[in-house]
Amino acid sequence: MRRRGLFACLLALPFILWGPGAHAEPAHAIAMHGTPKYGPDFTHFDYVNPDAPKGGQIRLAALGGFDTLNPYTVKGESAAGLGLIYETLLVPSADEAFTKYEGVAEFIETPEDRSWVTFHLNPEARFHDGAPITAEDVLFSLETLRTDGAPLYRFYYADVAEAEALDDHTVKFTFSTNMNRELPLILGQLPVLPKHYWEERDFTATTVEPPLGSGPYRIADFEPGRFIRYERVEDYWGADRPTAVGFHNFDVVQYDYYRDSTVSVEALKAGEYDFRAENIAKVWATAYEGEAVDSGALVKLEVEHDRPAGMQGFIMNTRRAVFADPAVREAMAYAFDFQWANQNLFFGQYTRTRSYFDNSELAATGLPDDAELALLEPFRDDLPPRVFTEVYEPPSVPAPGEVRENLGAALTLLREAGWSLRNGVMTHGETGQTLSFEILLYDVTFERIALPYVQTLKRLGADVSVRTVDTAQYLNRLNAFDFDMIVGGWGQSDSPGNEQREYWSSATVDAQGSRNLAGISSPAVDALIETLISAHSRAELVTAVHALDRVLQWSFLVVPHWHLSYDRLVFWDKFGRPDITPDQGAQVFTWWVDPDKVAALEAAGAVRTR
Template sequence: MRLVASLLVAALALGPLGARATDPTPAPPSNASAGTAQDPGPHLTPVHGLAMHGAVKYPADFTHFDYVNPDAPKGGAIRLAAMGGFDTLNVFTIRGEAAAGLGLMVDTLTARAADEPFSHYGLIAQSMEMPEDRSWIIFNLRPEAVWSDGEPITADDVAFSLETLRTQGIPMYNMYYGDVERVEVLGPKRVRFVFKGTENRELPLIVGQMPILPKHYWEGRDFSAVTLDPPVISGPYRIASFEPGRSITYARRPDYWAKDLPVSRGFYNFDEIRHDYYRDATVMLEAFKAGAYDFRAENVARQWATGYDGPAVRDGRIIMERLPHHRVQGMQGFIFNLRRPLFADPRVREALGWAFDFEWTNQNLFYGEYTRTRSYFDNSELAATGLPDAAELAVLEPWRDQLPPRVFTEVYAPPVVDEAKGGLRANLAHALDLLRQAGWTVKDGALRNADGQPFEVEVLLAQPEFERLVLPFARTLERLGIRLSLRTVDTAQYINRVTHFDFDIMVGSWGQSSSPGNEQRDFWSQAAAHTPGSSNYSGIASPAIDGLIESIIAAPSRADLVTRVHALDRVLQWSFLVIPQWHQSSDRVAYWNLFGHPPTPDDGIQFNTWWVDPAKAAALTGRAGR
């Protein structure tokens, strides 16, 4: 299951069904400066694409990505579903609840290839110039790049975007682009980013990912305010209509300036995309089976196993498909809020992990669908396994006195309930021993600390589906004298509480890419731990972890990156920030049989490359409201 804790990406895109980001609060002011500068020295040879390590896959004359159908037919109106509601059309700030799909209106300097580990090709940028040491990068903007009101997209817009996002956007932007020293406008269509050092190899690529905002539109407006005014845009879709909290419809722009670029061919094939909002997950599923919307990513194993009944499934009008991927699986789990004194002692956090029976949960609630997650970078070469090798030890050694000793001496694995070794009873005995070591004892039927205070904890949820998971866990914890309660709230309240770290335990996740880097600051750094709206949900704050993050960012090669990620993974594992949950290596999707789609790349399903097949759509019957 993926979680509401990452509603931002749901609002930004219909792309890979992968990791999602989070929500937000004002970031501290940026120390970058913007201004006009003289063009620096001789120009370097422009390139059409950038790779994190090595060379890009696609040549300069490529016409489209391999995982699209470049001749996909355009047309058709589709409906999708969203949970909750929305009250703003600005997805970049912390205020309000942003509408789904807003990323369809926003272009970036470059576009990522979903069949490479981390490579980008020009979108707004026609070409890039970068020295060997990656200390700066110049983006040469396409002359044909224009806003929806006909104004050109300029270097001033790019500089304005960096400053605005870093000072008024969600905290992630300030951390993500923290190593940008300054941005220089070299001409109307030429802009240079200068970096603070030469060790942040991915910075040129992630600057390319930055959403570009129209300066002429936003100047004089309150960027941080909740707004229902459709903005000036650059992307392939515009807002056609909306009812706040109920629905929003996007229409494909026939005048989209980038529609014929290699990075756009085969994408954005639907003429109209409508998102309808639901308040209840059960109602949402039933609406899908009745034909009220067309495509559904299924994240609930029970529903996948038992919920898709009825004539439309049996006669093939609804297709159920597993699409394998090789996407890195980040950590999902019960996340402890270390800001709470209750969880300050790692033995307490470890003990609660021993009380969770994944094996029973997987078989009885999830129909054996899932694999237990043990790494923060699972399903990939980035996951730490075995004991640290010599290269990892060299990375870890400078921090030895600040790290859990078991990082160096034991192989981490989540507890297993093994009936041959005493089953859950044996695990609970071990948990109670850890709790006693941490100063907790059972008195009058309750687990209490030295001051006599009972162990009481609340799990914050936004999805009622998780209640069936948490309630058995609560009953197990009662055997230890722990009182665990549930609080399920609506998405708006959930986002607000998570933004301000107002929870004991939450069910959440950290999505990971195949090339980790600057985003790790937002996940684990000391600065993020104290920044409301960051993705450091756990509140871990460690100079050693900060040092490991910076070593990852500075990794000079793929081999060095893998080693340094292994080192960070081990430290996170032995910090007991979560009770690990589960993952799977395929996307489960259900859809009415009106679509065509190309092969799925390593990064998983790319829904923006699908299309409506006119013959299939004409043959469909029994869809509500069609």
């Protein structure tokens, strides 16, 4: 049973009053800007097969290990796939910039100024123990995540001034500002936790007790560090929602853990698991060969997407004295020979990244236009002059391996900043500090990128080492900002918003576990983040993001790496796939197991069965 009748009745009302002068109409969806693509009577997203059969299993791989089944705190290393057991208030579409549709909440209300939002919960929504999901669970979830969850939740929900249950299935959030237009959608991402389960447990502790969820899957079995298996919930309450139709077709989803990416590749080729998104160019180019690939049993597929590439690079921790000076950080970029790496390590597959929002209209190009200048001018005295006068491009070399000219530019920067060579070591003339730092890694794969970079840095007189640690130690050091330089990055969406606070704001620079990895603290950046969050139109958002991008580029927080405009997938040919791939790329949880393909693989002896 669905509440479309109630929805229609509410639509017939001229308005609903929740406060003085505020009114809103109920809606089945909310878009950040513009109107939702799918209307109130839609039955499924375009990029799914609504008739996809249920059954079978998909086996996936994860690296490292895990010691907790709670993904919402910074303690421990959580298991892969835990999002499968939870429901959120709203559900995103993958073929729009940022639009949310019904999840636990069947419809929503928010006024034009988005100063509050009300979620009407589906009365059929249930946790796996049969208990109904109520407004109290939603309030508990918000407070628990803000108080005891990872730092990002405190910043995500910082502008929620009041939360109240209007009845058992209606919850209203009132905001401290009407300048955060994204906040109703951000609240829609809230995972709904069972109050009756967690109020008797310590949410902050690591746990290997399978938590109670409400999503399409539950934990069936696990062994820390080896595997975790999820089983599809047969009586899943939300299976008939239009946002769930065509999804969650596998009876079993299993993640097997491997300590090393090389071993995991060999395991895939041996049929130990089914699907891999390949992120290593050399492996993509050289590892997947042989009879299985030639026969089509093991499929290599490039799937184009229109996702913003975000930024990956050698991230410098500006909290460290060695990287406090932007001139030193700029010099570090001149020592990285991307052209050589792309030719010799990546088989020419990559495009150099120059923007924090590459592969999208959000990337700043050319010089600032009048709209951007209006945002940047108030901070001119605090910003690098080149923000206004030059187009940022990462340093390049005349030809792969020809770094002499670049090293000369780096030496000039360092000398102008007070550095000089003493006994072959780059040393600051006033402080006596040496240009010495460590590149911290968690995957040996990155050593082939870092080690050539180190050799070039040594030609500058830098004393640089590379240290690879296990994932648990890496995460602990990352959360405590206990590193000099790492290989890392920041993913971006088509509609940047509140998450930018956690990435770049002054409020997160000392918040352990935040994503402000570079340690940036800038009034200009803080203001630009708030401007993009409060944008009333797509055009305003794009302008604010362009301005932010320029400031980040000229702050020299990273030595930029590279990106792709397509996904590289390798999988055994046992799956059926929808005809349409959305802008966000391949959606593996819209795939399904094709019994005929499985039989063909088994008959050919291409992959073993379990």
